[in-house]
Amino acid sequence: MAMLNNLLLFTLTFQLLFSLHVSLESSHTTGDASQFRKKFLELAKTPEVFDWMVRIRRKIHENPELGYQEFETSKLIRSELDIIGVKYRYPVAVTGVIGYIGIGEPPFVALRADMDALTMQEGVEWEHKSKIAGKMHACGHDGHVAMLLGAAKLLQQHRHVLQGTVVLIFQPAEEGLGGAKKMIEEGALKHVEAIFGIHFTNRVPLGKAASRPGSMLAGTSFFEAVITGKGGHAAIPQHTVDPVIAASSVVLNLQHLVSRETDPLDSKVVTVSKVNGGNAFNVIPDSVTIGGTLRAFTSFSQLEQRVKEVITNQATVHRCNASVNLRPNGKEPLPPTVNDVGLYKQFKNMVGDLLGEESFAEASPIMGGEDFSYFAEAIPGHFAFLGMQDETKSYASAHSSLYRVNEDALPYGAAVHASMAVQYLKDKASQGYDTPKGFHDEL
Numbered sequence: 341m342a343m344l345n346n347l348l349l350f351t352l353t354f355q356l357l358f359s360l361h362v363s364l365e366s367s368h369t370t371g372d373a374s375q376f377r378k379k380f381l382e383l384a385k386t387p388e389v390f391d392w393m394v395r396i397r398r399k400i401h402e403n404p405e406l407g408y409q410e411f412e413t414s415k416l417i418r419s420e421l422d423i424i425g426v427k428y429r430y431p432v433a434v435t436g437v438i439g440y441i442g443i444g445e446p447p448f449v450a451l452r453a454d455m456d457a458l459t460m461q462e463g464v465e466w467e468h469k470s471k472i473a474g475k476m477h478a479c480g481h482d483g484h485v486a487m488l489l490g491a492a493k494l495l496q497q498h499r500h501v502l503q504g505t506v507v508l509i510f511q512p513a514e515e516g517l518g519g520a521k522k523m524i525e526e527g528a529l530k531h532v533e534a535i536f537g538i539h540f541t542n543r544v545p546l547g548k549a550a551s552r553p554g555s556m557l558a559g560t561s562f563f564e565a566v567i568t569g570k571g572g573h574a575a576i577p578q579h580t581v582d583p584v585i586a587a588s589s590v591v592l593n594l595q596h597l598v599s600r601e602t603d604p605l606d607s608k609v610v611t612v613s614k615v616n617g618g619n620a621f622n623v624i625p626d627s628v629t630i631g632g633t634l635r636a637f638t639s640f641s642q643l644e645q646r647v648k649e650v651i652t653n654q655a656t657v658h659r660c661n662a663s664v665n666l667r668p669n670g671k672e673p674l675p676p677t678v679n680d681v682g683l684y685k686q687f688k689n690m691v692g693d694l695l696g697e698e699s700f701a702e703a704s705p706i707m708g709g710e711d712f713s714y715f716a717e718a719i720p721g722h723f724a725f726l727g728m729q730d731e732t733k734s735y736a737s738a739h740s741s742l743y744r745v746n747e748d749a750l751p752y753g754a755a756v757h758a759s760m761a762v763q764y765l766k767d768k769a770s771q772g773y774d775t776p777k778g779f780h781d782e783l
């Protein structure tokens with residue numbers, strides 16, 4: 341008990357000294373916040389930080405790991421955090437890592453990177469090509485990890501100016517396996533008030549960023565159906581119940597759900613992307629399996645209901661049966677990614693200050709999905725795209741076998757991450773932040 345009291349006294353003294361230090365520090369950093377940010381960018385471009393991020397990114401690229409299997413990636417992250425001197429929690433959601441930099445007290449602001457690769461064969465021939473056949477980092481998550489570690493290095497070097505705590509979230513399984521959801525279930529957002537995420541894009545020039553307030557990325561849902569008839573000889577169709585005709589009718593009729601039943605101003609997508617049935621020229625198969633995806637910024641329930649009705653009723657018209665699975669492989673629908681308006685303004689101002697006003701562009705909403713949406717649904721969140729397109733080369737879009745990360749974008753990502761965290765905590769402090777009652781430091 342006495343030891344506990346001494347510890348408490350020590351903690352209080354430390355906090356008092358720390359807050360004194362912070363207030364002295366902030367008294368001469370508040371006025372020159374932009375200089376501070378520029379320093380982050382300069383530092384991120386030095387060989388010490390830049391070459392180190394490139395090495396990490398290439399190492400992860402050579403050894404791509406799928407969702408919830410990112411054991412080596414996670415180990416690499418932890419060993420780098422150990423070297424930098426950043427404390428972390430592990431494991432969270434199997435392979436996830438959560439690092440903490442700052443005073444270990446509120447406010448807490450999170451920065452997020454995803455770690456998983458895709459089931460694809462890399463088509464780019466280069467020195468650091470994927471060494472695992474059929475697996476590839478084709479969405480830039482190797483780079484996302486490297487630039488969040490870059491931000492960790494910058495923030496750790498300047499931890500004395502942090503007026504709160506930065507939470508570094510390295511999450512598994514973004515590509516369709518709900519890694520973000522699992523991280524939240526395992527307490528990743530405990531005490532966290534806001535979260536920022538960055539994703540590379542080839543649609544924005546290098547050194548620039550784009551985002552928007554409100555709906556940014558669509559919600560995503562999947563479906564699969566088996567349409568069963570009675571197979572037989574292709575030359576004697578009258579003795580069969582042809583599931584190919586039924587499936588064809590289903591595919592065409594599904595297209596009317598958006599074109600005829602949806603408000604044209606409410607963006608939705610119904611795509612049938614998978615059709616499997618039959619494997620001979622002269623045999624009508626017993627069944628055909630179709631599958632696809634739905635995208636929307638609003639609720640899916642009505643659209644899912646109609647997808648089910650169209651598939652089963654069209655199958656019946658053609659004397660077939662259909663079973664419809666709206667959660668194939670247990671895939672839960674992904675909510676839309678909605679950016680908090682206040683965080684958007686903070687981000688836009690910060691990027692304007694760091695990289696120049698012309699370096700921020702308002703993005704259009706897109707129908708792609710991101711599981712960052714789970715974070716932004718739970719607490720205020722902001723997701724942004726970071727440009728990597730330059731005049732010298734062309735960069736393929738995400739999920740292409742020819743996808744490449746422009747490594748020159750890494751310093752921008754590290755500086756944007758670090759600057760946003762510092763800015764968020766600074767703004768909170770200037771609003772007179774009160775530590776919530778009942779807070780327990782669990783770091």
Ligand SMILES: [Zn+2]
Pocket residue numbers: 478479515738739
């Ligand atoms: Zn992806």
Ligand SMILES: [Zn+2]
Pocket residue numbers: 479480481514539
């Ligand atoms: Zn991605």
